[in-house]
Amino acid sequence: MAQPLYSRQAMEGTVSGLHKSPHRGSSVEFAEYRQYVPGDDLRRLDWRVLARTDRYYLKEFEAETNLRAYFALDLSGSMQFSSLESTKQQFAEKLLATLAYLVIRQGDAAGLLGIGQDTVIDLPPRRNPSHLQLLLDSIPTLKKGGPTGLVEGLHGLAERVRRRAMIVIFSDCFCELDPLMSSLQHLCFEHHDVVLFHLLDPQEIQFKFDRPLRFTDLEGPTSLVTEPSVIRDEYLKHLRHFMETLQKGCREFGIDYRRILTSDNYEKVLADFLIERSRVGATSF
Amino acid sequence: MTFLQPLILYGLPLALLPVIIHLLNRLRHRPQPWGAMQFLLAASRSSVNQAKLKQFLILLFRTLAVLALIVFLARPLSGGYLGWAVSTAPDVVFLLVDRSASMEHRSSSGVGSKREEVLKLMAETATGFEETSHLILIDSATRQAQRLQRAESLLEHPLSTPTDAAADIPAMLQSALSWLVENQAGNAEIWIGSDLQPSNWMADDERWPSLVEKFQALPQSVRIRLLAMEETTDQNDTSLSLHEQSRRFLSSERAMVFSLDIDRSESFTDSLPIELVLDGVSSELQLDSNEAKQRWRHRVDLGGQEVSGWGSFSIPSDANPKNNQIFFVYGEPGDLGGTVVASDAIAGPILQFCAGDFQRDPPKMASLRTSWSADTRSWENQTLLLWQESLPEPEMAEALESFAREGGVVLFLPPPEPGSASFLDTTWGEIEEASPTDPFKVARWDQISGPLADTDEGLGLPFDTLDTYRRRTLAGYESVVASFQDGSPFLARKTVGQGAVYFLATLPRPDWSTLADGTIIVPLIQRLLQDGARRQEKITYAVSGELDPQIEGKSWRTLSATEGGDVRWTAGVYRDGDRWLAVNRSPKEDQPGRLESEQTQALFGDLPLAMQEETGPSDEALQGEAWRLFLFGMLLFLLTEGFLTLPAPLKTASAGAAS
Numbered sequence: 001m002a003q004p005l006y007s008r009q010a011m012e013g014t015v016s017g018l019h020k021s022p023h024r025g026s027s028v029e030f031a032e033y034r035q036y037v038p039g040d041d042l043r044r045l046d047w048r049v050l051a052r053t054d055r056y057y058l059k060e061f062e063a064e065t066n067l068r069a070y071f072a073l074d075l076s077g078s079m080q081f082s083s084l085e086s087t088k089q090q091f092a093e094k095l096l097a098t099l100a101y102l103v104i105r106q107g108d109a110a111g112l113l114g115i116g117q118d119t120v121i122d123l124p125p126r127r128n129p130s131h132l133q134l135l136l137d138s139i140p141t142l143k144k145g146g147p148t149g150l151v152e153g154l155h156g157l158a159e160r161v162r163r164r165a166m167i168v169i170f171s172d173c174f175c176e177l178d179p180l181m182s183s184l185q186h187l188c189f190e191h192h193d194v195v196l197f198h199l200l201d202p203q204e205i206q207f208k209f210d211r212p213l214r215f216t217d218l219e220g221p222t223s224l225v226t227e228p229s230v231i232r233d234e235y236l237k238h239l240r241h242f243m244e245t246l247q248k249g250c251r252e253f254g255i256d257y258r259r260i261l262t263s264d265n266y267e268k269v270l271a272d273f274l275i276e277r278s279r280v281g282a283t284s285f
Numbered sequence: 286m287t288f289l290q291p292l293i294l295y296g297l298p299l300a301l302l303p304v305i306i307h308l309l310n311r312l313r314h315r316p317q318p319w320g321a322m323q324f325l326l327a328a329s330r331s332s333v334n335q336a337k338l339k340q341f342l343i344l345l346f347r348t349l350a351v352l353a354l355i356v357f358l359a360r361p362l363s364g365g366y367l368g369w370a371v372s373t374a375p376d377v378v379f380l381l382v383d384r385s386a387s388m389e390h391r392s393s394s395g396v397g398s399k400r401e402e403v404l405k406l407m408a409e410t411a412t413g414f415e416e417t418s419h420l421i422l423i424d425s426a427t428r429q430a431q432r433l434q435r436a437e438s439l440l441e442h443p444l445s446t447p448t449d450a451a452a453d454i455p456a457m458l459q460s461a462l463s464w465l466v467e468n469q470a471g472n473a474e475i476w477i478g479s480d481l482q483p484s485n486w487m488a489d490d491e492r493w494p495s496l497v498e499k500f501q502a503l504p505q506s507v508r509i510r511l512l513a514m515e516e517t518t519d520q521n522d523t524s525l526s527l528h529e530q531s532r533r534f535l536s537s538e539r540a541m542v543f544s545l546d547i548d549r550s551e552s553f554t555d556s557l558p559i560e561l562v563l564d565g566v567s568s569e570l571q572l573d574s575n576e577a578k579q580r581w582r583h584r585v586d587l588g589g590q591e592v593s594g595w596g597s598f599s600i601p602s603d604a605n606p607k608n609n610q611i612f613f614v615y616g617e618p619g620d621l622g623g624t625v626v627a628s629d630a631i632a633g634p635i636l637q638f639c640a641g642d643f644q645r646d647p648p649k650m651a652s653l654r655t656s657w658s659a660d661t662r663s664w665e666n667q668t669l670l671l672w673q674e675s676l677p678e679p680e681m682a683e684a685l686e687s688f689a690r691e692g693g694v695v696l697f698l699p700p701p702e703p704g705s706a707s708f709l710d711t712t713w714g715e716i717e718e719a720s721p722t723d724p725f726k727v728a729r730w731d732q733i734s735g736p737l738a739d740t741d742e743g744l745g746l747p748f749d750t751l752d753t754y755r756r757r758t759l760a761g762y763e764s765v766v767a768s769f770q771d772g773s774p775f776l777a778r779k780t781v782g783q784g785a786v787y788f789l790a791t792l793p794r795p796d797w798s799t800l801a802d803g804t805i806i807v808p809l810i811q812r813l814l815q816d817g818a819r820r821q822e823k824i825t826y827a828v829s830g831e832l833d834p835q836i837e838g839k840s841w842r843t844l845s846a847t848e849g850g851d852v853r854w855t856a857g858v859y860r861d862g863d864r865w866l867a868v869n870r871s872p873k874e875d876q877p878g879r880l881e882s883e884q885t886q887a888l889f890g891d892l893p894l895a896m897q898e899e900t901g902p903s904d905e906a907l908q909g910e911a912w913r914l915f916l917f918g919m920l921l922f923l924l925t926e927g928f929l930t931l932p933a934p935l936k937t938a939s940a941g942a943a944s
Contacts, residue, residue, distance in 0.1 A: 080320075215325055216318050218319060222322055231328040231331075238328055
């Protein structure tokens with residue numbers, strides 16, 4: 001039995017499932033007592049309390065609903081960079097496909113949002129296995145490259161998805177930091193469980209080059225001829241500052257920030273993620 | 286700085302190669318696709334100053350390395366200790382020292398003479414070559430190669446002392462060439478220390494091209510380094526030279542009339558004291574004239590005694606002590622003898638009368654002949670020869686020249702037919718005639734010296750009374766004593782040895798001139814007769830450095846010069862028994878001027894020449910090859926460039942690990 005994927009917070013699903021719901025339901029989990037108000041279903045009156053206290057109380061139980069997971073995949077040009085055998089994009093796709101499989105397998109709904117310069121694809125969450133096939137088939141066909149539209153895509157997602165959901169973002173986040181944080185904040189305000197897989201290539205954080213190079217921007221026409229050894233320290237300083245700020249912002253907003261290198265073992269990455277989730281999920285229930 | 290291979294300097298633009306290659310490389314950088322461009326651009330903006338500085342330094346050092354390479358290949362010559370320190374040592378270093386009188390002029394530094402300055406600089410710089418090179422001294426007086434064991438000995442070497450002789454630079458170079466050929470030496474450097482006096486360098490001398498060609502043909506390399514002393518014109522320098530010495534031995538008194546040329550610095554023209562030493566007795570004269578250049582005439586009364594003696598004129602010491610004194614000698618009065626060779630029935634007797642010895646009682650008439658024997662034994666008692674025939678044929682010409690060299694005087698007069706022969710390059714031309722109403726008039730003549738000088742009372746010869754109707758033109762004459770209004774010579778002169786040869790353009794005939802009146806012709810011929818008497822006296826005048834070998838060979842004892850002074854190149858009065866010798870400095874040393882740098886360089890043709898103009902005490906005096914400096918410089922630049930282009934050590938720290 002595979003490790004299930006739990007949400008860290010209550011979900012608003014349409015069917016019963018593994019995940020907590022903000023609404024009261026008919027599960028076996030007691031929630032609280034509430035005074036009767038006219039219109040309440042008399043069947044839910046606690047007759048024992050009425051008999052002992054002569055007061056009308058309703059006994060409420062936790063509702064358990066399904067998970068709706070949105071997988072947002074950054075398709076920008078920078079995601080196509082690779083110093084190893086797989087690009088950040090490919091690494092993200094593997095994670096995405098596996099998680100989508102797990103979600104649908106455990107009866108939850110999974111959707112896909114491909115974010116390029118514009119939103120390339122938007123598959124709403126579905127629970128049925130055929131949807132999984134559709135989702136997996138869509139991934140290889142996504143149009144990749146060009147400037148990033150991550151910020152706009154996340155804002156759009158936050159606007160569209162009104163009910164609580166799990167938003168799993170796969171991106172290198174190579175865009176302006178403030179707008180990005182704003183878009184992440186927007187998702188958090190909508191009470192979504194946001195997971196950010198920050199994907200980086202080892203070369204990007206090490207910057208090991210030994211000769212002058214002409215760096216060409218994967219997202220635009222910009223190029224820069226430079227001596228890497230000369231600017232390495234400055235480059236790493238800027239990158240470090242970016243990552244720290246991003247991580248700090250995510251922590252403030254309760255976003256599950258996960259920095260992933262494409263050199264990491266993706267199975268371990270998934271295992272760590274799922275185990276941590278299950279621990280969080282177990283304590284939540 | 287000068288270069289032995291200056292053509293290579295045309296390659297200096299190649300120094301831009303690193304810049305060009307850098308620009309090309311900027312276009313050829315390997316492309317690297319990159320995602321995190323925003324950090325790269327930010328880093329580039331932050332590091333731009335440092336990166337640009339480093340890039341600039343790399344380019345600068347590369348460019349300097351190429352520059353140093355080109356300069357190194359051009360074989361630079363650098364002056365001073367630097368040049369010597371970095372130059373390669375030759376096998377032989379010739380030290381050519383100009384000891385001529387002009388080199389005794391005080392140098393511009395005022396510390397010592399130019400010669401001393403040259404010796405000091407040469408000795409200092411040659412010290413570094415003592416261990417590695419043969420030091421060969423060639424002085425301008427002897428022109429003999431002398432090996433020096435120690436460079437310092439140059440300062441006290443007997444062959445580096447001052448002389449009164451002129452230098453013959455081509456001959457000195459010839460000595461160096463001969464030494465190189467005879468000793469089969471290796472690479473050589475010839476250091477020349479000179480003031481570039483044109484009369485010493487003889488730029489027009491035909492030996493120069495031959496010398497340069499021979500030096501170039503040598504298997505070993507020969508480099509010339511010339512230390513050219515600057516001409517100093519702002520110092521007080523007066524030169525005194527003897528223009529002419531005329532003899533006035535009359536029956537009642539004996540006197541010598543001197544014509545001295547005085548050349549003074551323009552800014553120092555106060556009255557000039559002149560010291561006369563006559564037979565060891567000194568007296569002071571005063572020259573009040575303040576002209577920069579003048580000819581001064583002075584009569585020295587020798588008294589009635591028939592003895593020989595010597596004397597000197599000198600002026601106070603100034604910037605060049607070598608041109609302040611002249612020496613003279615005089616002999617016991619001998620017989621005067623004149624001979625007229627003329628076929629002209631009118632002029633001949635007049636000339637015969639004029640050439641008589643009137644100091645005797647009764648007067649002794651000159652002999653009149655129509656021809657003469659070339660056998661000089663018959664000329665023993667002759668002092669003046671008047672020649673009114675065609676110029677002599679070679680055999681006779683040689684005899685006449687010999688007569689003049691011994692001190693005799695020859696006066697040529699217009700012959701009936703000019704003939705084709707020439708005498709000492711002088712030839713007679715055509716006869717020119719003037720109308721009796723408008724005769725040729727003598728307009729200019731030397732009133733201070735020569736046979737037409739004013740009388741001792743200061744009266745000039747009455748040339749205004751002389752009318753010339755006919756004259757024969759002259760070609761190839763040396764100097765003019767008197768000339769007509771149109772510049773044509775009336776009397777021309779050529780100095781030959783101890784004596785002189787004159788050419789008179791007209792005849793004492795009524796149809797030629799009024800010379801027969803006697804007011805001009807008599808003093809003229811009588812003075813020439815006196816001058817020719819030097820042939821009878823046992824005195825000799827010589828130019829320092831140009832002594833006849835026969836004269837040199839005698840046992841001369843110095844009377845005036847510094848003890849130990851060599852008669853060959855030391856001015857003074859010398860005596861050997863009853864023979865007297867006056868040696869004065871070479872007239873070449875009084876010739877002003879200095880060779881231009883371009884002229885000097887042209888003399889050496891394609892020979893490697895490093896010329897240093899010396900204007901004062903300076904370390905830049907002589908030059909050495911400085912290629913080592915540039916080679917080391919190039920290596921240093923390349924090393925620095927290599928250090929700058931080394932990739933920075935990669936730090937193990939990265940931006941951060943995955944979390």
